[in-house]
Amino acid sequence: MNLHEYQGKEIFRAAGIAVPPGEVAKTADEAVAIAGRLGYPAVVKAQVLIGGRGKAGGVKVVKTPEDMAREAGRILGMDVRGHTVHKVLITPSADIDREYYAGVVLDRKTETPLLMVSPAGGIDIEEVAHSTPEKILRIHLDSRGLPDYKAREAARFLDARWDVQKQLARVLVRLARVYRDQDCSLAEINPLVVTKKGEVWALDAKVVIDDNALDRHPDLAELRDLGAEDPGEVEARERGLSYVRLDGTIGCVVNGAGLAMATMDLIQYHGGKPANFLDIGGSSNPDKVTAAMNILTRDSRVRAVLFNIFGGITRCDDVARGLLTALDRIGTKTPIVIRLTGTNEKEARDLLSARGMTALSDMDEAVRAVIARAAEAA
Amino acid sequence: MSILVGRGSKVLVQGITGRDGSFHAKQMKEYGTKVVAGVTPGKGGTDVAGIPVFDSVKEAVAKTRADVSVIYVPAALAQDAIYEAVDAEVPLVVCITEGLPARDMVEVASYLEGRSTRLIGPNCPGLITPGQCKVGIMPGFIHTPGRIGLVSRSGTLTYEVVYQLTRAGMGQSTCIGIGGDPIVGTRFVDTLALFEADDSTDAIVLIGEIGGTDEEDAAALIEKHVTKPVVAFIAGQTAPPGKRMGHAGAIVSGGAGTAQEKMARFERAGVPVAKVPSEIPGLIQAALRAKRPSRLKLVSKAAGTKKTATKARKASAGKKAGKAKATKGRKGRKTRAKTATRSSSSKRAGRR
Secondary structure (H helix, E strand, O other): OEOOHHHHHHHHHHOOOOOOOOEEEOOHHHHHHHHHHHOOOEEEEEOOOOOOOOOOOOEEEEOOHHHHHHHHHHHOOOEEOOEEOOOEEEEEOOOEEEEEEEEEEEEOOOOEEEEEEEOOOOOOHHHHHHHOHHHOEEEEOEOOEOOHHHHHHHHHHHOOOHHHHHHHHHHHHHHHHHHHHOOEEEEEEEEEEEEOOOOEEEOOOEEEEOHHHHHHOHHHHOOOOHHHOOHHHHHHHHOOOEEEEOOOOEEEEEOOHHHHHHHHHHHHHOOOOEOEEEEOOOOOOHHHHHHHHHHHHHOOOOOEEEEEEEEOOOOHHHHHHHHHHHHHHHOOOOOEEEEEEEOOHHHHHHHHHOOOOOOEOOHHHHHHHHHHHHHHHO | OOOOOOOOOEEEEEOOOOHHHHHHHHHHHHHOOEEEEEEOOOOOOOEEOOEEEEOOHHHHHHHHOOOEEEEOOOHHHHHHHHHHHHHOOOOEEEEOOOOOOHHHHHHHHHHHOOOOOEEEOOOOOEEEEOOOEEEEOOOHHHOOEEEEEEEEOOOHHHHHHHHHHHHOOOOEEEEEEOOOOOOOOOOHHHHHHHHHHOOOOOEEEEEEEOOOOHHHHHHHHHHHHOOOOEEEEEEOOOOOOOOOOOOOOOOOEOOEOOHHHHHHHHHHOOOOEEOOHHHHHHHHHHHHHHHHHHHHHHHHHOOOOHHHHHHHHHHHHHHHHHHHHHHOOOHHHHHHHHHHHHHHHHHHHHHO
C-alpha cells in the first residue's frame, strides 16, 4: 500500500525524524489559510499515489496568497499520469544547502533490508544507480537493525561536518526502525536536506507498506486513501480479488497470478490487448466470480471477456455457477469466452450447456476466440 | 526417486484440522502419499480421516518419524509453524500459506542459515513426484510419471504447463512450485542443482515471472553447471511497471526484473525460451533430440550393464552439481542446498 507524502511524514515525525511543518488542503481557500499560518514563501505539493508529480507541474513554490490561490487551484484536480489530485500539502519553503538521498528497501538477493544513501539527492535513485553508481553507499541490515557506528559511517559518506553527521546518523537509525516496525516495503527520504543553518530535514517521504502486514497495523490500514485509487481496484480488494487495470479491450478472469499473467501475455501475443489483470484466487467462492464480472462489465472499454480457469483447488463448476449467477444479476451483452480445464470440468460444462453456453479446453484456442469476438464487437 | 520427495516420504500436516489442511490431507492421502501425522495445538489425540493428530511437531516426529512437513496454517501463524518444524529438525518443510509479511520471511531466512532444514515456499503449490508422492495443493490427476523436471514460481500456470506436457506424452520426474513471494526458502538455483544431480530427470522446465533476479541467477548457473537441457518460460511480459501482479514478488520496479531482461538472459545462456506455454513441449523435445545421440549410444552399448552407465552418468552429474553449489553466492544457502542433497541421496540409498 502506497502512502501519500503527508502520511509518510506523519510516520517519520512520530519516529523522531525532523520533517518541516505542513498541512493538507482540499481547496484553494484552505491552502491560502494554511500558508497564512505557516508563512511565505510556501510550497504547494500535489498528493498523489504515483511518482512524477514534479515533472507534471504538481509542485510549486509561491510567494503570495494570490499565487497560492492560483497554483493550489490549478494543481487540485490536475492529472498526474492518470491520477487526479484531490489534496495538496502546504509547507514552508526550506532554505536548502545540500540535498541527499536515504532509503530502505528489501534486497531479495540477500533476503535482508538494505539501506542506501547518496549525496546525489533530489533525483531518482535509479538514475543515480545507473549513471554514477559510486555515489551510492549500501548497508545491509541484519537483526540488529542499523547500529549507530554504521549510521555514522553512512553519514560520513554524505557530509563532512560532524554537526551534520550527528543529525544524519540519527535520521538513518530512525528510518531503519520505521522500515522494520511499520512493515514497510519501502521507506525513502528524497531529498534529505541540510539547510543553510545546518539543520537536517526530511523534505519528502515515500512510504510503501507491505500489504501482507496490514492486519497487524490497523492504524496504517486506515490510512488507505480510497479516493486516490482506481475504483475497480478498490472493489476488487474488498472482494478478495487481485485486479490491475490495463488499457486494452479484453477483460480477463483467471485463477492464479501466474496463469493470469500468462493469459495477458498470450492475448498480446495473438494480437489483442488485455484490459486487466484479474486473479480470482484459489477459492471456489461463486461470489468472487460475480464480483469480477461486475467490475469488468462496468468498464466501458471491455469489448469481450475471457474466463481462463485451470481447476485445482478452484472447482470449475463453482466458477460456472458464479458466472451464471452474475449473468442473471447483471444481464450483460458483452461476449464471453470460457476456457475450463481441471477439477469438476464436466460438471461445469453441463451447467453451461444447460444455458446454451459452451466452454473450450485449450488456452490458445480460447484466446484466439476472445480476440475475434472483441474485434466483432468493436 | 526423483528429487526431494518420493514413495518413502512420510508427510506431516501442520494445521490439519483447518479447512484447507483437512481437505488437502485427504487429497494427498488419496493420491497415495504416506500422510503419517497431523499437528494442531490443542487437538492432540484426535484424528482426521484416520490420520493421528498431535499437539506439537516434535511429538509427531518422535511418534511417526515424519520427514516432510507441509504447512496450511493462516498467514499470521505461519512463521511460528515454520520455526516449530525447523526446531523439530524436519528435513523438508513446505509452506503452502499465502500472505506472509516480508519481515516474517526476512527473519525466517536468517534463522535457517546453517540449519539442516530445507524450506519450500511460502505461497506455493508444493511439490509432487507423480505416481509416488504429492505434497501440496496441485490437482494430482494432471501429472504423469516421467523424466521431465519442472520448477516454477507459480501455481495454476504450473498446472497449465504440466497439463500440456502430459498431453504431449511427456511425464514428469518431480514438479516443484517454489512460491511467488520476494523471499522463498528454495530458489531456482537450488532446484536446478538437484535436478542436475538426479538420475530420473532428463530435462528441466523452468517457469519464471517478473520481479527480482532469481531467473538471471538461474541462467548464470545453467551456463556454467547444468548439462541437462533446460527450457524456460517467463510470465508477465505485458505487465505494467510498479504494479503488483497478484504475487507479492511479481512487481517490476525501476526497470529491473522485466520479463524481457529475463528472457534475453536465458537466451544468452543458450536456454530456449518459450514465447507461449504451448511451445514448451516442442522445445523440450527438440532439446532432448539434440542431446540424445550420445546418451543413446551409452544405453545401447551397455544394454546388459545399464547400471554401470547410470552410475557413470550419476557420478559426473554429481561432480557438476557439487561445483554448482560452490559458486553460489550465499553461505547459508550453500549449506542448505548441500544438506538437502545429502539427505535425499542418503534416503535413496537407504531404500535400495
